[in-house]
């Protein structure tokens with residue numbers, strides 16, 4: 001079984017990017033959603049992305065963007081993957097010259113198989129708890145909404161932290177986990193000790 005990939009999302013400070021990389025994160029998420037307290041300017045994102053060594057993926061998170069917004073970011077920030085976290089259709093996500101993942105906002109009644117079928121070209125499906133304001137809310141959801149043998153690369157997120165991530169990985173065996181609030185001391189301020197404990201939890205479950 002491959003090791004579980006780890007994405008840390010919503011970083012805003014160089015020291016947090018360095019810490020996440022040194023502690024073993026596989027991917028770093030940059031938020032381009034202006035209402036978010038974790039949102040970055042293009043200049044700031046370019047500065048942070050430049051800190052990433054090879055084989056650590058820079059992910060750009062967007063919520064219902066207009067196409068020009070994405071292009072403006074891509075002209076300056078070397079993103080390798082796009083994350084669509086709003087109500088985007090397959091057509092909205094395609095055609096930006098980058099692979100993408102699509103977030104499903106999970107709550108009772110969401111059919112993940114149907115959702116997945118409506119995004120056939122996404123590299124993976126990220127599952128997050130439904131929250132007002134779209135995401136990064138630190139809220140878990142009912143993991144039984146994820147069907148067994150889902151069949152697509154699954155990125156598990158939503159309220160993960162050092163206390164629950166090992167159980168989540170053992171139970172669901174996702175391709176990757178994604179965390180923001182659970183490794184923060186304040187919105188957009190990451191805590192190296194919490195990142196370390198989170199990554200340790202994932203690795204313990206990987207065995």
Ligand SMILES: O=C(O)c1ccccc1NCC(=O)[C@H](O)[C@H](O)COP(=O)(O)O
Pocket residue numbers: 009010029031033036037038061063085128133134135136137138139157158159160178179180181182
């Ligand atoms: O971080 C935000 O502020 C944000 C805003 C709008 C949409 C998504 C957002 N964040 C998503 C993430 O940080 C992660 O992909 C994931 O949902 C984990 O969030 P958390 O529950 O805080 O660990």
